[in-house]
Amino acid sequence: MEADYPIGIFDSGLGGLTVLKELEARLPAERLIYLGDTARVPYGTKSPETVCRYAVEASAFLANAGVKMIVVACNTASAVALETLRERFPLPVVGVLEPGSRFAVERSRSGRIGVIGTEGTVRSDAYSRTIRSLMPEAYVVSAACPLFVPLAEEGWANHPVAHLAAADYLRPLQSEEIDTLVLGCTHYPLLKDTLGAVLGPDVVLVDSAQATASIVAELLEGRGLLRTGEPCEPRFFVTDIPTRFQRVGSDFLGRPLGEIRQVDLDTLYG
C-alpha cells in the first residue's frame, strides 16, 4: 500500500538531519530514507546548473528506492531545482523554502522579514520571491552567512566566534528593523540560541525544518498517505564514506545514527 512506502529526504550533507529530526517528531510512524551527498557537499557555493544536476541524481536514487514523496531538505537545492524535480519525477516533491516562507508570513506583524542562508540561496532570491508571492506588501532583506555551516559542523554553534560572526552578519538586518528571521539553511537551527541572543526576544525565528515537517504532514494527510503502525529506524545513505557523517550527524540528531550505507550517484545516475 502506498501509505506504507517511505518518505525520501535528501540534502548535500548533514544539514537535512534537522528536517529528518522534525519529521520523526511530527510523524513517528513514517519510514524515512535519508540521502546525504557528502562526496559533493556543499551545494551552497556551487552554480544552479551543477546543483540542479546533483539534485536530479539524488532524487533518482530515492525514486528508485520506492519512496512516496521526496523532501528536498536543502535550501540551495530547493531554491534552484524544485521545478526541475517536479517535472522529472511523478511524486510529490516538497522543498524547505515554501514552508519556511509560509511560516514567516503567518508570524510577521510588520511584514519586515529577514532571511539568512548560504551564498547560493541568497543569490537565487528565491525566499524573497516566495514570501512576496504570499504577501505582496512584505519587505524582505537577506544576508548570506557562509560561516554558519562550518561553525555548526565544528560544534561551535554557541562559541564566542559564532556570536561575533552572527553579530556581524545580522547587523544590516537589525538596522532594517525586521520582526521575523527565516533560518534559510538546514544547518541554522543549531545556531538558534546564538541568533536569539544577538537579535533579542522581539524577533521571531522561523525554523524551516519545523515548517517543512508541518507541510509534509498536511500533504500526506490530504492525500490519505499517512502511515500507521510501529515506528522504525530511518535508513541512511551517503556518497562519501560514512565516518564523518556518523560522527557529526550524531551531534545533530542527539543519538547514534545506526547503519549508514555508501552509494555512488555519479556512476548510478550521472
Place this chain on the structure above:
Amino acid sequence: MEADYPIGIFDSGLGGLTVLKELEARLPAERLIYLGDTARVPYGTKSPETVCRYAVEASAFLANAGVKMIVVACNTASAVALETLRERFPLPVVGVLEPGSRFAVERSRSGRIGVIGTEGTVRSDAYSRTIRSLMPEAYVVSAACPLFVPLAEEGWANHPVAHLAAADYLRPLQSEEIDTLVLGCTHYPLLKDTLGAVLGPDVVLVDSAQATASIVAELLEGRGLLRTGEPCEPRFFVTDIPTRFQRVGSDFLGRPLGEIRQVDLDTLYG
C-alpha cells in the same frame, strides 16, 4: 621541446592559486595550467578514497593537456594521493607537503614544529610522518582549523572573527612551545598576518606555497626542463561554472584571472 610544455597545477578549488602565484613570481617564463575542481570542493572533509579518485581524474586532465609536471597544490590530495599519482602518471608529481616539511625542518631551531591544516590533512598525519622522516627527533603537534578556509574565502582573513578563531585553534600549539608553524593548507597564506599577530614574532611561519615553488624550480632545473622565453598568462579550468572562482580568485591573485573554462571531469575521466 619538453622544456616548453606547461606545468599543470590542480587543487580542489581556489586555494592552489597561492601556489600558482608563487610559481609565477619564482618562474615567470613558465607556462601554467591551473585546474580547480570547484564542483566538488572541498576535499578536506572527504575520505581518502574519494579524494584519491578526484586527484586521479584531475591529473588525467592535466596529463592529456600535455604538461611536463603535475603540481598537487592541495594539501589534502598531497597527503592521500601522491603515491597513487606517481604510480599512475609517467610525469614528475610534486605535492605541497614535502616542500613545506623540508622548509620547516630547515628553519626550526628547537625541533618543536606545529602544523595546521584541514581535518583530512591533520587526520592523515602525513606532515608529521614526513617531518619526522627528515628529522627523527622532531616533536610535531597538529591542529585542524576547519574555519580558516571559509574565513579566507569570505574575505575575513583579517576580521576579528578570524583573530578569535585563530587564538582558539592555536592555543594548544602555543602551550607546546612550537618555534615553527607549517601552514598546511593552500588557503592559509592569506591568514598570515592574523596568525603572526596571534603567535608573535618568535614563531616562524612556513608558507607551503613558497616552499613548493622553490622545489619545483629546483626539480625543473635539475632535469634541464626550465623554460626560457616570454612570460604568458596562465590558463584556468574549473569544474563548476566560473563565476565564483573568478570573483574570489581575483582577491587571491590580486588581479583579474582572464579566461576561465569549465570542464566535466566526471564524464571525461570518472
